[in-house]
Amino acid sequence: METSKRSGCDASVLLSDTASFTGEQGAAPNAGSIRGMNVIDNIKAQVEAVCTQTVSCADILAVAARDSVVTLGGPSWTVPLGRRDSTMASLSLANSDLPPPSFDVANLTANFAAKGLSVTDMVALSGAHTIGQAQCQNFRDRLYNETNIDTAFATSLKANCPRPTGSGDSSLALLDTTTPNAFDNAYYRNLMSQKGLLHSDQVLINDGRTAGLVRTYSSGSAQFNRDFRAAMVRMGNISPLTGTQGQVRLSCSRVN
Ligand code: HEM
Structure with a gap:
């Protein structure tokens, strides 16, 4: 072992x-x-x-x-x-x-680079936030402290995510309020209108290295789909165990 x-x-x-x-x-x-x-x-x-x-x-x-x-x-x-x-x-x-949701582009870039993933991989993979939800504790600071957030969007989120730490920490909000159950490029369109839920989402339009990709992905799905599928293969190849390393578990929640 x-x-x-x-x-x-x-x-x-x-x-x-x-x-x-x-x-x-x-x-x-x-x-x-x-x-x-x-x-x-x-x-x-x-x-x-x-x-x-x-x-x-x-x-x-x-x-x-x-x-x-x-x-x-x-x-x-x-x-x-x-x-x-x-x-x-x-x-x-x-x-x-x-990576935590408090990261800026420089931290995110370094975090992905440490796993052999590029800036393009990072921006494309962040597009997975076109589905799913996040807990209030992961976006509260953005709601109350940041100015690059759509006012109506922030107001509607504050109802279920009050300011004091400890209240409503785990209440959920949609990562993509536009088309929450579709895997599409709405995540990037949301970023263009300052409706990113996480700090680590919205920062992607603040930095020259990533803003151009967000703009391209927001204007159509073709390039996003190509970059996302390539990035998923690369992410799935991060340090796998192969050959006789590890084991094939009989039950995924425990070792054999
Ligand atoms: C860029 C760095 C990333 C950061 C900082 C980040 C952060 C987060 C956070 C904080 C949440 C909410 C978790 C919660 O509150 O329970 C979340 C949810 C999610 N993330 Fe990421 N994430 C990143 C990259 C990714 C990548 C690469 C993927 C997959 C390709 C991904 C897919 C998802 C999905 C699908 C959800 C929703 C989960 C659910 O509804 O249960 N994220 N992410």
Whole structure:
């Protein structure tokens, strides 16, 4: 069994806490946010029933991410397969390597570069915020302290995200209020009208390195779709376990 861990696509996030390690689901960037584990468990059970211990949880996550995007009307791509699953999790790596929503473009760029991802990858992957939700505690500072936010948009959000820390911390708001259930380029159009929910979203139009890409993606989906699918393949290739490394878990939430 491995004794050290890199952060990468090894399904470590799916592991529950055990006596020998604290899992990653309670890490600060994941707190209150990791959900849908039952969906993965359900897929895994069906795959195991047909072909036991052959398809890793890491590969299931990568395919499920692609299929979710396709189902919501986004681009499709071929997912390289053969990842294996970790035998451990690392709370400290989850805390140190995942970017927080307080990051500016310089921090975001460095964070993605540390994983071999470019500025284009970073701007295109941020477009995944065309779906899903965020907790008040992750956008409260932007609502009350920032000026590059549409006034009506901020006012409507403040109702469910009051100012004092501690009240309504986990109330949810849509990351893309325009077309929340479609995988499209509305996220970038929202940024152009100062309706980005997270600080780390809205900053993408403040910086010359990223503003041009946001403008291009906001004006049509073709370039966004091309860049997003390429970036998803690159992100899915971050430090996978291969060959005889790790294992193929029988249940995604625990090691064999
Ligand atoms: C650029 C750096 C990124 C930052 C700072 C960031 C930050 C966040 C935050 C704070 C949330 C809300 C979590 C919560 O409040 O529970 C969130 C949600 C989400 N993020 Fe990101 N994210 C980033 C990149 C990405 C990437 C690369 C993807 C995938 C390609 C992604 C996909 C999502 C999705 C789908 C949700 C919604 C989850 C849900 O509704 O359960 N994000 N992100």
